[in-house]
Amino acid sequence: MPESAPAPTTRLNKRLADLGLCSRREADDWIAKGWVRVNGQVAAMGLQVGAGDRIDVDPKARGQQSQQVTILLHKPVGYVSGQAEDGYQPAVTLVQQRTHWRGDPSKQRFAPQQLRGLAPAGRLDIDSTGLLVLTQDGRIARQLIGEDSGVEKEYLVRVSYGAALTDVQSAFPAAQLARLRHGLSLDGKPLKRAQVDWQNPEQLRFVLTEGRKRQIRRMCELVGLKVTGLKRVRIGRVLLGQLPLGQWRYLGEHEGF
Incomplete structure (x- = not known):
């Protein structure tokens, strides 16, 4: 046998x-x-x-694990998500007592040991602003940036198209908008289907389930758009909301992505 x-x-x-x-x-x-x-x-x-x-x-x-924290930061332009580079400060340097949002509904108090092992769960490039997640919790990092992650990330993206700086929506071909939604490739790999719609005549709303390097800027370049402003406003079920620029809060006990 x-x-x-x-x-x-x-x-x-x-x-x-x-x-x-x-x-x-x-x-x-x-x-x-x-x-x-x-x-x-x-x-x-x-x-x-x-x-x-x-x-x-x-x-x-x-x-x-119960002592590990996850922090939501409203990252300003000019800060890098991860390690310091080219003289630019990493976003984690903004996590201090004085920048803790007073409107934070969490009862947690800031302590220096919360900075130990605190790492970004996903990128937000130096020229972009909005919601950045920093966590000590490997489960959350895996949920947001693991190979099998499908968590939605929503962005508001201000664009221009050639000479069109206003009412870009009227100047931009509908066929190119369809390509943004599906049909583009980066680095030789096709992109997953995206939700892309006009928020107003100069601003697009993107919803992605992947996070390639400078993905939205590069997608826009492929169809002739120039990004003039980019802000992440949601990750999964967690909203940027009223969190002020340059300030942070804790992920609440009953919140999840």
């Missing part, structure tokens, strides 16, 4: 992430601390697990 094929296995950190418990990086941290058991045994780093293996996570890991 032919031997049956071995049951497929997955690295433990990936299995924990796929279960929605944490990010892979966070899983590695838990494993290193001895907080993960497989079939009753403390798991080793790099362990492969099968579908039938029982995985238990120490309550200490949950306690650590």
Whole structure:
């Protein structure tokens, strides 16, 4: 009789992430601390697990997660989303006590340790403004920027078309608007279908489910539009709302993307 094929296995950190418990990086941290058991045994780093293996996570890991914060920042133009570059400040430098929005409905208080491991979950380029998410929580990062993320991101985009600086809507061909919605490629890869509509005669509303580098600006260039202003106003179910420019608030306990 032919031997049956071995049951497929997955690295433990990936299995924990796929279960929605944490990010892979966070899983590695838990494993290193001895907080993960497989079939009753403390798991080793790099362990492969099968579908039938029982995985238990120490309550200490949950306690650590409950202390992690997610911050919503209204990023101004002139700040980069991630690491400092070309003399420009990273957006995280705006997260200080004095820039915490007084209208924040959350009861959380700012503490310096909340800056540790705080990283952007998605980009917003230096020339753009609007909602930027910074998080310590690997689950939220994975939800927003993981390979299988389909979370909507909404933008208001002011444009010009050749000599047309006003009433751009009348000058811009409908066929080109259709290409913005579907049919364009960047870096040799087709873009996912997008929602693109006129918000007013000089401003388009984009809703995307992916985040290629400078995607909207490059999409507009391909159809002859020039972006003169770009603002992100929504990520999933979370709105920029009344959050003032350069200020931030906490993601509320009952909010989610």
